Amino acid sequence: MNPNRVIAILVGLVLLVIVVLSSVFVVDQRKFAVVFAFGQFVRVADDAGLNFKLPAPFQNVRFFDRRIMTIDNPEAERYITAEKKNLLVDSYVKWRIVDPRKFFISFKGDERMASDRLTQLVRSALNEEFTKRTVREIISEQRDEVMQSIRKKVEVDAADIGVEIVDVRLKRIDLLAEISDSVYRRMEAERKRVANELRSTGAAESDKIRADAERQRDVILAEAYRDAQRIKGAGDARATALYSEAFGRDPQFAQFYRSLEAYRSSFKDKRDIMVIEPNNEFFKHLNKK
Template sequence: MNKIGFVISGFLVVLAILASTLFVVDQRQFGVLYSFGQIKEVITEPGLRWKLPQPFQNVVFLDRRILTLDSPETGALQTAEKKNLVVDWLLKWRISDPRQFIRTFSTATSLTAAENRLTSVVQDALKNEINSRTVRDILSTERDKVMSGVQKRLIEDAKNFGIEIVDVRIKRVDFPGSVTESVFQRMQSERRQVANELRSTGAAEAEKIRADADRQREVIVAEAYRDAQKIKGEGDAKAAALYSDAFGRDAQFAQFYRSLEAYKASFAKKSDVMVLDPSNDFFRTMRNGGSGGQGGSAAPAKK
């Protein structure tokens, strides 16, 4: 029994030793083979590999994919006119030389040191580029030049780190919160001033239009009244001529007609009352039986 257990234990030990000599390099990784703490080989091709068991040799894996680094929460950068800007950027990078990468950052198991170094380089490059330009340049005309300058410096420094810079982009350029609020208030004030000017101009134009319309109305009413009076005068003249012609043909009828008009004007309402002497000339026509004369047809009635 002890012999069988010894055999099994020996087999397990041999199996463990064999397992420690084999390793697999994934296509997404670099395999760095160490021998007594020194880099012996960098394996770039994926597949099954073998090595000496520890402590003679050991393997460390590095990510060979393109990695993304976002800008941290940092302070504002000053432009040429001493205005503060908050710049958010995005960096795409990957390990190109594992040996140099490990020599630069000491440890191959953590990317924190590399990201911190890259962040520092990007921030310094952005500071130099932004300090020499105005806000207008950064936001419009020279934004590409800013990124080209940052990328050029970053590529040069990254070579010393064993890193390849794939791309770097500015995601957002904005003013700090306090500045943004003041800019918004200033813009609001300017827009309010423009709106007031437009309202004043509109009110002046409205008054001008109303005054012109009133003037035209007065002119039109005056001309219409003039034309009406002219037509009325012509009509009255024609009527007077007709009346004169008619009355000239029969004076008695003319007197009778005028009396009727006088009665009509005097008794316009049923409630009108007039107190006069019956012998008054006003009732001459009634007394004469409508003849309208002094004697005329009334004389035969008295006989």
């Protein structure tokens, strides 16, 4: 075979391999692949695996990360509340690319530029939210509401640049040293006022419950005494009637029985002494033979 022809075939094969290799690219599942033709956006290849394009220099490919990224400022930033108090706020933002075309048009594919832009948006939203609220609302009462409001405001601008805001969090909120003491004193005074109000309310309720319990006790005792007296009276009346009926049948026995009762009452104790005449009427039943 002609040596020149062999060389030509080899050169053709090498060129073919180069063309084929420059027409094939692999998309990682963690990446977006954007195809450009002479610097102009053509399409987005977001299916993981083997993909094809025109060989270079007709088309080329750039890859963008589709995972969630974090913007975490190393230093806390200062914001002013509705009370004109300075706060040091440490926050972070979670975001990701959702529209590679808009992202490339906005930042030429530079993630650092996108991070700076999102930082400015979040800072502006934080400043707007903080100026409408007091220190107490931001720290304890409306913290979640503040984060949700910031996220919603940033999402609108982020959508225009091909970015999705996944989350916005306030990690730490600190007062400046010069105002911490005054704020703490005011919070302490507020807590004491609330505690005193609760104690007063509790004391009033206690007195009310105690007075009601005493009233119920008096009513119960009065009703019990009334019922006891009624029962006692009925019993005495019944006893009197029985005595009268029994003694009416034999008056002499009744007189004798009453005398025995009198003796029993008078000489209940051995130390009891009576000084009377022996023929006294009191001992008439003892003197009988």
